[in-house]
Amino acid sequence: MKKNLFYKIFFSYLIIICTSFLLLALFMRDEIKDVLTSQIETELLSYAKLIDQTSPEKASERLSEVAQTSRSRITLINAQGRVFADSESDVSKLENHLNRPEVQEARLKGTGKAVRFSNSLGIDMLYVAVSVKSGTAITGYIRLARPLHDVQTVIEKVCQYILLTLFVVALISLLIALFFSYRLYEPIKAMERFTERLREGKAAGTIILDTADETKTLADNINYLVGELRDKINIANEEKSKLMTAFTSMNEGVLMINAQGVIEFVSPVLSNMLSVRYEDVCGKTIMEAFRSIDLQKAFLEFKSRSENVNREIVLGGTEPVILSVSISGVHGYPEEEKTMIVFHDVTRLKKLEQIRADFVANVTHEIKTPLTAIIGYLETIKNGAINNVEETKKFVDIILKQAERLNRLVEDLLIISNIEMKETKLNFNDVSLSAVITNVIALVEAKAKSKNIAIHNNISEKFAPVKADRDKLTQIFVNVLDNAVKFTPDGGRVTIDAREEGAFRVVSVRDTGIGVPGDEIHRLGERFYRVDRSRSRDLGGTGLGLSIVKHLMIAHGGRMHIESQYGRGTQVSLYFPITPFQTS
Amino acid sequence: MSEKKHTSKHYEMELQEIKNNLIYLGALTENAIHLAMKSLTDRDTAMANQVIANDYEIDKMDKEIEEKCIKMLALRQPTAIDLRFITTAIKITGHLERIGDMAVNIAEKVVQLNEEPKLKPYIDLPNMSSIVERMVAKSLDAMIKKDLQLAEEVRRIEQEVDDLNEQIFRELLTFMMEDSKSIHRALLIMHVSKNLERIADHAQGIADMVTYMITGENVRHLAKDEN
Numbered sequence: 117m118k119k120n121l122f123y124k125i126f127f128s129y130l131i132i133i134c135t136s137f138l139l140l141a142l143f144m145r146d147e148i149k150d151v152l153t154s155q156i157e158t159e160l161l162s163y164a165k166l167i168d169q170t171s172p173e174k175a176s177e178r179l180s181e182v183a184q185t186s187r188s189r190i191t192l193i194n195a196q197g198r199v200f201a202d203s204e205s206d207v208s209k210l211e212n213h214l215n216r217p218e219v220q221e222a223r224l225k226g227t228g229k230a231v232r233f234s235n236s237l238g239i240d241m242l243y244v245a246v247s248v249k250s251g252t253a254i255t256g257y258i259r260l261a262r263p264l265h266d267v268q269t270v271i272e273k274v275c276q277y278i279l280l281t282l283f284v285v286a287l288i289s290l291l292i293a294l295f296f297s298y299r300l301y302e303p304i305k306a307m308e309r310f311t312e313r314l315r316e317g318k319a320a321g322t323i324i325l326d327t328a329d330e331t332k333t334l335a336d337n338i339n340y341l342v343g344e345l346r347d348k349i350n351i352a353n354e355e356k357s358k359l360m361t362a363f364t365s366m367n368e369g370v371l372m373i374n375a376q377g378v379i380e381f382v383s384p385v386l387s388n389m390l391s392v393r394y395e396d397v398c399g400k401t402i403m404e405a406f407r408s409i410d411l412q413k414a415f416l417e418f419k420s421r422s423e424n425v426n427r428e429i430v431l432g433g434t435e436p437v438i439l440s441v442s443i444s445g446v447h448g449y450p451e452e453e454k455t456m457i458v459f460h461d462v463t464r465l466k467k468l469e470q471i472r473a474d475f476v477a478n479v480t481h482e483i484k485t486p487l488t489a490i491i492g493y494l495e496t497i498k499n500g501a502i503n504n505v506e507e508t509k510k511f512v513d514i515i516l517k518q519a520e521r522l523n524r525l526v527e528d529l530l531i532i533s534n535i536e537m538k539e540t541k542l543n544f545n546d547v548s549l550s551a552v553i554t555n556v557i558a559l560v561e562a563k564a565k566s567k568n569i570a571i572h573n574n575i576s577e578k579f580a581p582v583k584a585d586r587d588k589l590t591q592i593f594v595n596v597l598d599n600a601v602k603f604t605p606d607g608g609r610v611t612i613d614a615r616e617e618g619a620f621r622v623v624s625v626r627d628t629g630i631g632v633p634g635d636e637i638h639r640l641g642e643r644f645y646r647v648d649r650s651r652s653r654d655l656g657g658t659g660l661g662l663s664i665v666k667h668l669m670i671a672h673g674g675r676m677h678i679e680s681q682y683g684r685g686t687q688v689s690l691y692f693p694i695t696p697f698q699t700s
Numbered sequence: 701m702s703e704k705k706h707t708s709k710h711y712e713m714e715l716q717e718i719k720n721n722l723i724y725l726g727a728l729t730e731n732a733i734h735l736a737m738k739s740l741t742d743r744d745t746a747m748a749n750q751v752i753a754n755d756y757e758i759d760k761m762d763k764e765i766e767e768k769c770i771k772m773l774a775l776r777q778p779t780a781i782d783l784r785f786i787t788t789a790i791k792i793t794g795h796l797e798r799i800g801d802m803a804v805n806i807a808e809k810v811v812q813l814n815e816e817p818k819l820k821p822y823i824d825l826p827n828m829s830s831i832v833e834r835m836v837a838k839s840l841d842a843m844i845k846k847d848l849q850l851a852e853e854v855r856r857i858e859q860e861v862d863d864l865n866e867q868i869f870r871e872l873l874t875f876m877m878e879d880s881k882s883i884h885r886a887l888l889i890m891h892v893s894k895n896l897e898r899i900a901d902h903a904q905g906i907a908d909m910v911t912y913m914i915t916g917e918n919v920r921h922l923a924k925d926e927n
Contacts, residue, residue: 400844403723403724409727409731630821683821
């Protein structure tokens with residue numbers, strides 16, 4: 117950069133200077149030569165006039181004297197061209213001079229001159245000839261010759277001076293070039309460094325220059341632009357962070373799709389919502405990312421109608437997520453139409469809805485079944501069976517049984533609702549698990565024996581007691597053990613174990629029963645939920661047992677966990693906290 | 701220059717469309733298997749009939765993809781990976797269409813099974829179906845992500861399905877020997893199991909094609925011989 121700028125300035129100076137001096141030297145040389153030659157010529161002519169022209173003999177006498185003063189060679193020539201006197205050479209050796217150009221000129225004009233290179237002296241000589249006349253007839257010629265030493269010297273001198281000046285001026289121009297290039301270079305370099313830093317995205321600040329020329333204006337403009345840009349970036353960043361905060365804090369996940377149908381943006385909430393099932397979905401089409409027919413159909417519908425589309429979509433295979441999806445266009449991109457999809461996870465909502473609907477359906481069904489029986493038998497009695505005492509007794513027994521069942525159902529419902537409303541007071545005591553379970557086993561033993569089921573109690577009497585309400589604890593185990601016996605086919609086995617696991621004492625009841633399908637395990641705590649409706653009602657029970665256990669465990673600060681293999685057996689684990697929180 | 705860019709963009713979009721359609725077809729067949737098996741375990745005849753009715757959609761998509769692929773081959777002369785993708789797509793759509801047909805077969809058997817009382821609680825069959833569904837899903841994932849490892853996994857799982865099929869066969873055999881009335885139902889269930897096993901074979905076929913698409917190496921009959 118510096119080199120370039122410097123050379124540009126320096127060489128342009130140099131070329132201008134050199135050309136001007138060369139031209140000057142060329143013109144001066146000729147001019148000086150002309151002036152000096154004509155000066156010498158005049159001088160020589162006046163010397164010639166000094167020589168006595170009347171008699172050649174007299175002239176010859178003073179010839180050497182004049183020659184010395186005039187620092188020239190003087191030759192006297194007669195009309196025929198023969199030299200008869202010469203200040204330097206021997207006359208006899210000289211040839212006829214009539215053909216010399218200066219003599220010829222003198223013959224015609226009176227005076228003549230010529231410049232010739234003298235072989236004998238090796239220098240340019242100036243010859244001046246004057247014709248000597250007597251009357252009109254030419255009687256002879258006087259020729260003076262002087263070497264042009266002086267002219268040569270002067271010209272050389274002038275050339276030397278010119279060269280010297282040239283050198284000095286070139287030197288000065290070099291300095292000037294250095295100075296200017298430096299003056300230009302510094303601000304340009306500063307701006308270059310500045311823009312370079314900007315390009316790399318570093319904080320650049322502002323350029324400060326101490327110049328006052330155009331570079332200053334340029335720097336000011338750059339500073340202004342950078343400031344503008346920084347403001348714009350700040351505004352954009354602020355907008356972006358606002359948007360991201362909104363995207364992060366709201367429950368809905370947001371997805372942006374460009375005109376090519378490729379996903380461009382996924383909000384953090386959505387990637388959280390889907391991270392379990394889907395990997396990075398950016399850069400894929402929605403079909404690639406979700407492989408959902410419903411979503412694709414909704415998207416295509418939006419594309420064809422350009423109207424907002426709202427849809428409920430199920431994503432994921434084994435553990436489906438129900439999403440309320442709304443698709444809308446994003447405006448403000450003139451180049452291409454983008455699409456925004458907002459996902460709202462409604463799985464929980466749907467589940468609650470389902471539970472509520474199921475509950476209402478179940479509770480009516482559960483109440484209606486015994487009621488239908490009661491009403492039916494009562495009608496039969498009323499319509500005449502009352503007279504048949506034997507029959508009536510049988511019917512009344514059935515009616516009583518159904519009424520008891522109804523009563524049990526209502527009681528169970530009350531228990532759950534009381535626990536849920538936190539109206540049940542729990543009396544926390546240290547309760548020995550082994551004692552409680554021994555009692556409970558005694559209650560279910562008869563039933564187990566009839567089905568030939570062995571119950572193994574592996575809890576040692578020394579196992580640490582748990583903080584619990586004794587009656588409720590009994591209720592919990594009655595329900596769990598009763599279930600285990602109920603759903604285990606003849607000849608099966610029920611095993612009870614206890615262990616400590618972290619902050620919990622865990623009792624697990626394992627049976628070799630019919631098990632529960634994997635996708636239904638999480639519904640087991642629901643009220644009235646039955647895996648196989650027809651069968652479990654045959655086995656008696658209200659469908660509320662596990663629900664009561666679940667709620668009682670929660671009231672104890674613990675939890676219930678069920679693992680099951682369909683067709684192989686079920687294990688119910690009850691987690692009692694070692695240090696329970698006190699429920700008010 | 702701009703003309704060329706436009707063409708290649710168009711080309712890119714056509715490829716993407718074939719890919720999207722293929723995934724769509726995959727999702728349809730996945731859905732069909734899932735519903736067919738759900739109709740079996742839930743004894744839901746309506747659902748089974750729906751699977752049978754929806755098969756036309758799979759057939760339609762199959763034809764559409766094939767036409768698009770042929771058009772692409774004829775008009776664009778794709779090379780290297782694109783060529784392999786398109787030839788692979790033609791074969792994969794064939795596999796998927798067959799899988800759809802098998803889901804229909806299962807659904808037809810379900811309709812018949814539901815007319816009779818339940819033979820036994822289904823334990824191994826849902827197990828097998830979940831493995832097969834996973835295989836199909838994985839083979840499709842392998843295709844979408846161009847993931848060799850997933851394709852390899854599909855080939856590995858295939859053996860499990862074969863074993864389960866054997867096990868179900870033996871179990872049903874005991875049922876049939878015990879009670880001749882159960883033979884009809886047992887045979888139907890066996891059909892279901894057989895169809896699931898064949899779906900698994902097709903899933904492996906897809907995985908093999910995916911491997912070919914990625915590496916250009918034909919592993920089809922190699923893998924079969926090893927098994």
